[in-house]
Amino acid sequence: MNQVSQAFTSGRAGTGQTNITMTGMPAWAVGAAMFTLSLNPLGTGVSTLSNELARAQQISPFARKDGFFDRVADYASDDWDGDGAVAVSADEVANARSLLNALNVSNPEIVAGSDGSICMEWIRQSSTGEKKVYVDVGPKGKVLTFARFGQSSPIEKHFNEYGPDVIDHLRVLFSIYAA
């Protein structure tokens, strides 16, 4: 099994499982992931944020497309769609898994972008309207984030590389998402 295949098949982000992909993971992310593992699993009634996100997932059965990381080898070579799509790299897969583990949020809906990105979205209805968060990991190490909460102005922020500032920013967004 080559490095790409290993990254694609080891671990499964966002499920509360404890296996972490180490490929390309920076030390800080390992620390963040270990911290995450010390938290209670989703839906246990201990963490408000976790429970809210778990509940949002239950409300939206379409949010359960959690098999992306099982299928991601399908996107590992260029032109995977027969229409010029760029391959999703092992580094982007590792970053996406690291990000999901660090955030400890419910499974997003994930699709591969034709530009080689991993496109994740969380959407839920709330008393203040629809809340959504988009996170695109890659290509070329970039991370694009977007959030819109009810009628508020959208918040879009791009990062040139995956790092602690991405997680910090997303934690703020998800605290609003869950509120």
Add this chain to the structure above:
Amino acid sequence: MNAGDAAEPDEVWLRPVTNETHLKRNTVHHGALKKWIAPPDDPAKPWKLEVSGRLRSLVDNISADAVQSVDAQKAKLMASGKPVPSVLKYCGILYSQANDVRAIAEFDGDVIFDPTEDPAHANIVIKDKGLDEILTVTDTLIRKLVFLQANQVSQNALFSSCA
């Protein structure tokens, strides 16, 4: 109509959806639009982003064209010895009338005829938002474009003559 002309107000811009994993209840995942939104090839164009699609009045058969396009994608994959994902199929269309695009408050948009190898090709163009706001544009489009499942296209009055 000439290349570069704005579409008539009642003209319809449409785009087939050809990947089943991109489908949601009555719309698509934002990742589906990655394929379609980009800055114009010509930087001199007076817009920052364009969304590739087609004009209804210039399409003879939306479904047949979409199926043919998917078949071509599959054939290309098979010819190169790659697996053919079962999710590649004609799932439906996203559409909007040109007037409705111009009425979108979140950005300054229009529909511009831009024939390529596809003589019906047209772009939704966004004049005031660029790549730094691409997800904002994407989200707006997802909320404003209407999705029709493949089996509903021919039943819709807008498309009954060209479904």
